[in-house]
Amino acid sequence: xxxxxxxxxxxxxxxxxxxxxxxxxxxxxxxxxxxxxxxxxxxxxxxxxxxxxxxxxxxxxxxxxxxxxxxxxxxxxxxxxxxxxxxxxxxxxxxxxxxxxxxxxxxxxxxxxxxxxxxxxxxxxxxxxxxxxxxxxxxxxxxxxxxxxxxxxxxxxxxxxxxxxxxxxxxxxxxxxxxxxxxxxxxxxxxxxxxxxxxxxxxxxxxxxxxxxxxxxxxxxxxxxxxxxxxxxxxxxxxxxxxxxxxxxxxxxxxxxxxxxxxxxxxxxxxxxxxxxxxxxxxxxxxxxxxxxxxxxxxxxxxxxxxxxxxxxxxxxxxxxxxxxxxxxxxxxxxxxxxxxxxxxxxxxxxxxxxxxxxxxxxxxxxxxxxxxxxxxxxxxxxxxxxxxxxxxxxxxxxxxxxxxxxxxxxxxxxxxxxxxxxxxxxxxxxxxxxxxxxxxxxxxxxxxxxxxxxxxxxxxxxxxxxxxxxxxxxxxxxxxxxxxxxxxxxxxxxxxxxxxxxxxxxxxxxxxxxxxxxxxxxxxxxxxxxxxxxxxxxxxxxxxxxxxxxxxxxxxxxxxxxxxxxxxxxxxxxxxxxxxxxxxxxxxxxxxxxxxxxxxxxxxxxxxxxxxxxxxxxxxxxxxxxxxxxxxxxxxxxxxxxxxxxxxxxxxxxxxxx
Amino acid sequence: xxxxxxxxxxxxxxxxxxxxxxxxxxxxxxxxxxxxxxxxxxxxxxxxxxxxxxxxxxxxxxxxxxxxxxxxxxxxxxxxxxxxxxxxxxxxxxxxxxxxxxxxxxxxxxxxxxxxxxxxxxxxxxxxxxxxxxxxxxxxxxxxxxxxxxxxxxxxxxxxxxxxxxxxxxxxxxxxxxxxxxxxxxxxxxxxxx
Ligand SMILES: Nc1nc2c(ncn2[C@@H]2O[C@H](COP(=O)(O)OP(=O)(O)O)[C@@H](O)[C@H]2O)c(=O)[nH]1
Ligand SMILES: [Mg+2]
Numbered sequence: 001x002x003x004x005x006x007x008x009x010x011x012x013x014x015x016x017x018x019x020x021x022x023x024x025x026x027x028x029x030x031x032x033x034x035x036x037x038x039x040x041x042x043x044x045x046x047x048x049x050x051x052x053x054x055x056x057x058x059x060x061x062x063x064x065x066x067x068x069x070x071x072x073x074x075x076x077x078x079x080x081x082x083x084x085x086x087x088x089x090x091x092x093x094x095x096x097x098x099x100x101x102x103x104x105x106x107x108x109x110x111x112x113x114x115x116x117x118x119x120x121x122x123x124x125x126x127x128x129x130x131x132x133x134x135x136x137x138x139x140x141x142x143x144x145x146x147x148x149x150x151x152x153x154x155x156x157x158x159x160x161x162x163x164x165x166x167x168x169x170x171x172x173x174x175x176x177x178x179x180x181x182x183x184x185x186x187x188x189x190x191x192x193x194x195x196x197x198x199x200x201x202x203x204x205x206x207x208x209x210x211x212x213x214x215x216x217x218x219x220x221x222x223x224x225x226x227x228x229x230x231x232x233x234x235x236x237x238x239x240x241x242x243x244x245x246x247x248x249x250x251x252x253x254x255x256x257x258x259x260x261x262x263x264x265x266x267x268x269x270x271x272x273x274x275x276x277x278x279x280x281x282x283x284x285x286x287x288x289x290x291x292x293x294x295x296x297x298x299x300x301x302x303x304x305x306x307x308x309x310x311x312x313x314x315x316x317x318x319x320x321x322x323x324x325x326x327x328x329x330x331x332x333x334x335x336x337x338x339x340x341x342x343x344x345x346x347x348x349x350x351x352x353x354x355x356x357x358x359x360x361x362x363x364x365x366x367x368x369x370x371x372x373x374x375x376x377x378x379x380x381x382x383x384x385x386x387x388x389x390x391x392x393x394x395x396x397x398x399x400x401x402x403x404x405x406x407x408x409x410x411x412x413x414x415x416x417x418x419x420x421x422x423x424x425x426x427x428x429x430x431x432x433x434x435x436x437x438x439x440x441x442x443x444x445x446x447x448x449x450x451x452x453x454x455x456x457x458x459x460x461x462x463x464x465x466x467x468x469x470x471x472x473x474x475x476x477x478x479x480x481x482x483x484x485x486x487x488x489x490x491x492x493x494x495x496x497x498x499x500x501x502x503x504x505x506x507x508x509x510x511x512x513x514x515x516x517x518x519x520x521x522x523x524x525x526x527x528x529x530x531x532x533x534x535x536x537x538x539x540x541x542x543x544x545x546x547x548x549x550x551x552x553x554x555x556x557x558x559x560x561x562x563x564x565x566x567x568x569x570x571x572x573x574x575x576x577x578x579x580x581x582x583x584x585x586x587x588x589x590x591x592x593x594x595x596x597x598x599x600x601x602x603x604x605x606x607x608x609x610x611x612x613x614x615x616x617x618x619x620x621x622x623x624x625x626x627x628x629x630x631x632x633x634x635x636x637x638x639x640x641x642x643x644x645x646x647x648x649x650x651x652x653x654x655x656x657x658x659x
Numbered sequence: 660x661x662x663x664x665x666x667x668x669x670x671x672x673x674x675x676x677x678x679x680x681x682x683x684x685x686x687x688x689x690x691x692x693x694x695x696x697x698x699x700x701x702x703x704x705x706x707x708x709x710x711x712x713x714x715x716x717x718x719x720x721x722x723x724x725x726x727x728x729x730x731x732x733x734x735x736x737x738x739x740x741x742x743x744x745x746x747x748x749x750x751x752x753x754x755x756x757x758x759x760x761x762x763x764x765x766x767x768x769x770x771x772x773x774x775x776x777x778x779x780x781x782x783x784x785x786x787x788x789x790x791x792x793x794x795x796x797x798x799x800x801x802x803x804x805x806x807x808x809x810x811x812x813x814x815x816x817x818x819x820x821x822x823x824x825x826x827x828x829x830x831x832x833x834x835x836x837x838x839x840x841x842x843x844x845x846x847x848x849x850x851x852x853x
Contacts, residue, residue, distance in 0.1 A: 008766040011807065057797075058763030331737065373763040374686055376737070392767055395737055396774070 006356060006397035007379070010390035012059040018386040019054070020044045023283065023323050023366045024189055024239065026382065029076030029088055031055070031104075033201075037371045038062075039380060039388075042071030042092060046386075053092060055104070058373050059390050065104060069094040073190035077204035079220040085201035093187035098208060100223070110223045112185035112210060121149065121158060134173055136166055143169065152211070152234065155183035186211035191240035195220060196247040205246050209237035215252060215264055215271060231262045231271040241286040251307075253293055255284040261293060263309070274309035283324040287335055294337055296321035302339060304352070315352050319343040327369040329377060332399060338379070340364035346381070348399070355399040362387065476500035477508075477531075479574055479586050487593025488545040494572065496528055497536035505531045507577035510539065514570050519590065520544045521570075543570065545593045568592065677842060680746045681732045682775065683756030684768050685712060688791040689732045691825035692756055696835070697730070712736075740771055744778035752785050752838055757808065759790040759798040759822070765807040772808060776816065785841035786818040787834050793822035794829065817841050 025042030032038075039056035043049075043064075051070050055063040072093040079089050090101040100108040124145050127133050133142070143166075146158055154162075157177075164172060188211055192204040205226060206218040213234035217227040226246075231237060235256035244250030244266075252264040254271055259280055264271035279299035286293055291307035302321065303314040319341040327336040327348065336356075337349045344363050348356040362383035372378035377393035432439065478497040485491050498505055508528040512521040522542040531537060545568075568591075574584035681689045690710035717732045731746050733739060747753060753775075757768050776786070788810065790801035801822040805811070810818060819837045823830035 008770055010763055010766050058761070060762065373761060374684075375764050375767060378763075390763065392764075394770060395740060395767075 007391040017388050019382050020046045024073045025071050026366050026368050027074050028370050042074040072187050075190045075192050077192040078201050081203050093190045096184040096186050115183045193242040194245050229264050232273050253286050255281045275305050285324050285326045296324050313352050323367045325367045325369045340367045481588050490543045492541050492543050494539045498531040500533050509575045511573045677751050679730045679752045680750035681754045682743050685736045687756045687758040688825045689756045695825045743775045747775050755788045756791050759804050760792045760795040769808045786816050787838050788820040789823040791823050794824040794827050
């Protein structure tokens with residue numbers, strides 16, 4: 001299949017989709033639990049357009065809902081495991097709260113815990129609010145005090161105040177704002193974490209990341225705080241990826257705005273830095289197979305870090321990356337990474353090998369891969385110009401053969417994997433030092449033995465070799481043999497063929513050379529008449545296997561289809577008048593005689609016969625003669641199974657036992 | 660009397676085996692349509708729960724008016740679609756079921772139909788496309804479905820599309836009547852050749 005047919009483009013009719021969103025606000029949820037996944041988009045709005053939560057069925061918008069503020073994250077999750085499963089909750093984060101919707105209706109508002117204000121900041125505000133300080137000079141000195149404090153620790157009110165110019169500040173203060181007592185935390189991102197099961201309708205906790213570097217885990221039903229942790233150095237999270245189960249073991253990988261990725265594990269009170277990046281992070285993805293972390297950064301790199309935070313590899317992207325998604329394709333057994341670039345391309349990587357490039361014709365702002373509707377493998381793309389594009393992975397798509405332009409993974413820059421010296425290795429090394437001479441002698445001895453075995457095998461092969469094709473002047477002569485019969489008399493048909501196109505052969509003869517005791521050839525010497533060019537002649541001959549009066553009973557148990565062993569070899573020599581050595585020699589392996597055909601006189605003396613059955617599935621019947629040491633005759637009988645109805649059953653007179 | 664029995668009458672009886680293969684993506688309504696075409700004698704169709712999703716293949720053999728039908732429904736799941744071609748090659752007619760209320764997967768349906776037709780080679784087996792679930796308000800018009808499936812590009816195969824609903828039974832008579840006509844003409848022309 002070609003490159004283009006990997007993806008089926010879904011016709012998206014409407015041009016009026018004017019989406020403005022971010023990756024954290026796009027999610028697919030089975031809203032009605034009917035295995036028809038809907039696409040939920042938290043739209044930031046544009047100009048006068050308010051923020052909205054939009055629901056798409058396929059490419060068609062089916063519902064929308066005005067949001068109170070700019071959405072900061074949208075997730076879907078189940079909060080109870082009743083049967084049948086309830087409709088999923090949709091959580092949308094706003095400045096300092098999270099709204100939970102159920103069935104597209106507001107169901108619960110969760111407010112982030114308020115924070116104690118810095119006393120210095122409170123002090124400054126007390127003075128600021130005091131009307132006798134409302135002079136530009138005093139205000140500017142107080143403002144400088146505020147500015148000297150770390151910006152991120154200031155309340156949003158102070159931060160907003162600092163962004164005003166002096167005239168606006170005075171104006172603001174003259175409106176007599178309320179004195180500051182506490183500071184509201186702000187949501188930065190949302191995530192979900194499965195509670196205790198990975199099943200489809202399993203309950204998940206909601207996880208909230210805040211501007212103050214907190215990661216808060218909420219109870220699925222009561223939305224009370226289950227766990228809270230701070231990121232190292234109050235780094236500000238902006239994307240969280242969870243793996244594992246809350247009640248068993250989990251990892252929350254957090255991308256922060258301060259060029260580092262933090263890790264939070266079960267029962268940790270602090271999220272530790274997993275690794276730092278050179279430039280700002282655009283997005284992360286966690287590979288479920290090995291918990292490795294993929295990171296795209298503003299320096300146009302895609303980098304893979306191990307679960308421990310060790311850099312595995314890094315590749316330079318051709319353009320600025322915009323969004324990233326992982327594409328798990330079960331039937332291909334592969335998890336690809338899709339990276340949308342500012343050039344309008346979407347590149348799919350398997351590890352660091354590029355597998356496919358999809359041209360989107362527009363710059364993507366969000367790419368997501370997952371189930372949409374009933375289709376499992378859908379690539380959902382929101383473009384910067386506000387369009388929605390859907391591409392379905394073709395069933396016959398195959399990423400094994402790299403597409404044009406893809407380069408194979410190179411091992412450059414990776415150290416060799418050299419295993420540590422094992423105990424076994426050290427012991428062996430010691431033995432070699434201690435008893436080098438014995439080892440050498442033993443080795444030489446074995447080597448000589450091996451050579452002898454090889455020489456024997458060669459000799460054997462040579463003596464039985466298939467030398468039935470003539471050499472030199474007799475090259476065009478071929479000799480072949482065919483054996484027919486069950487024995488002890490076999491019919492051996494020799495075929496002498498002259499393949500030469502222009503030369504006849506005269507003066508040929510065939511001589512049989514047999515193990516005297518074993519075979520009797522009825523016609524051991526055959527004179528061959530003139531053999532015209534491109535012709536062949538057949539010479540049938542009877543060969544009889546000879547059995548002495550008292551043959552060994554093993555003969556009766558020889559396998560009929562096999563070969564008769566070394567004594568069954570018959571040599572056939574092709575002689576030419578005037579030559580002292582044979583022109584051609586062939587070896588014929590005779591089949592063993594069928595035991596049933598063994599020539600033995602049957603006697604009338606029935607008293608002396610006994611039936612001997614052996615316990616194979618077949619019965620062998622041997623005819624024994626009194627005084628004889630070996631069976632006179634043998635036959636094999638395959639017994640049919642007894643009809644179950646005929647099995648002997650004790651017949652009782654008690655009629656009640658009959659059924 | 661079910662419509663397939665009528666089809667057999669239209670075909671003019673005669674102990675002939677007509678094997679109709681019913682294909683379509685999962686959840687398109689193949690099982691429901693077969694049930695509507697050949698209602699089981701026990702309970703009225705309306706009272707029955709929807710059929711469970713078909714795994715693998717489900718065969719329905721029955722004789723009607725001297726014509727014996729074997730309707731094969733092949734599961735529409737991703738894994739089973741590879742089996743479609745084999746059943747198609749052995750069939751006398753193909754009923755292709757499309758969920759007209761699922762515009763997202765029309766493109767998948769088109770790709771699978773093209774694959775199966777390509778596998779049939781030079782066979783001129785009539786193709787009846789049923790734009791099912793037309794009773795649903797969000798269902799596309801059957802001509803839109805025809806366009807989305809690129810039926811105009813189907814060559815060498817007599818085809819027909821009609822809106823249908825397994826739920827209400829609408830459109831089935833039209834489709835089956837067309838199929839009967841097609842089968843009769845191919846049958847007659849085959850007879851003429853002999
Ligand atoms: N509204 C409506 N629903 C239908 C129709 N045909 C099938 N369905 C529903 O679609 C679902 C799948 O039907 P099924 O026959 O199992 O599809 P299959 O997988 O193709 O065999 C079931 O829930 C049916 O009730 C129809 O014509 N109209
Ligand atoms: Mg079915």
